[in-house]
Amino acid sequence: MEPRVIQSGPPPGARLGITEVQIHALVHGFYDKIRNDAVLGPIFEREITDWTPHLAKMCDFWSSVILMSGRYHGRPVPAHMKIAGLSPENFARWLELFRATAHETFTDEAAALLIDRAGRIAQSLEMMVALKNGEFPTRSAS
Numbered sequence: 001m002e003p004r005v006i007q008s009g010p011p012p013g014a015r016l017g018i019t020e021v022q023i024h025a026l027v028h029g030f031y032d033k034i035r036n037d038a039v040l041g042p043i044f045e046r047e048i049t050d051w052t053p054h055l056a057k058m059c060d061f062w063s064s065v066i067l068m069s070g071r072y073h074g075r076p077v078p079a080h081m082k083i084a085g086l087s088p089e090n091f092a093r094w095l096e097l098f099r100a101t102a103h104e105t106f107t108d109e110a111a112a113l114l115i116d117r118a119g120r121i122a123q124s125l126e127m128m129v130a131l132k133n134g135e136f137p138t139r140s141a142s
């Protein structure tokens with residue numbers, strides 16, 4: 001039997017030279033854009049009263065995803081399921097702003113890694129939100 005290939009060595013973000021300082025810049029630059037966005041800005045301002053812990057949590061989140069630091073211990077799915085009225089357009093705009101910030105902060109290769117991870121997570125969050133809103137046809141729904 002062929003041996004199974006197990007990923008070893010440093011996490012992909014570390015191999016590309018991504019640092020905690022850059023992750024901090026990404027998170028802060030991204031939420032500056034979010035807060036100035038005509039559609040997403042008001043949603044975030046409605047939901048988040050204290051930005052300092054949110055930004056710190058998001059640095060932990062991206063550090064865990066990209067550098068596997070293990071610092072993030074939250075639950076993203078319920079956090080988004082409780083936000084009323086999240087639409088596919090909201091997710092598309094979120095990703096557009098994320099892509100722009102990633103390219104401003106990182107090399108093309110590092111930005112591509114971040115954008116790939118963000119896209120996958122966005123897709124699963126969007127699916128969970130659609131499921132909660134009954135917008136996802138299931139066999140048992142008939």
Ligand code: HEM
Nearest residue numbers: 043044047048061074075076079086090091094118121122
């Ligand atoms: C339409 C797009 C999105 C909106 C409007 C949105 C909004 C929010 C808000 C308001 C919170 C704070 C919730 C709270 O503390 O009560 C939050 C938390 C969070 N968001 Fe999003 N988000 C979006 C997409 C995403 C995506 C695509 C990701 C990941 C790639 C993400 C990752 C997170 C994480 C990790 C938290 C912290 C959850 C926790 O542990 O408490 N969000 N988001």
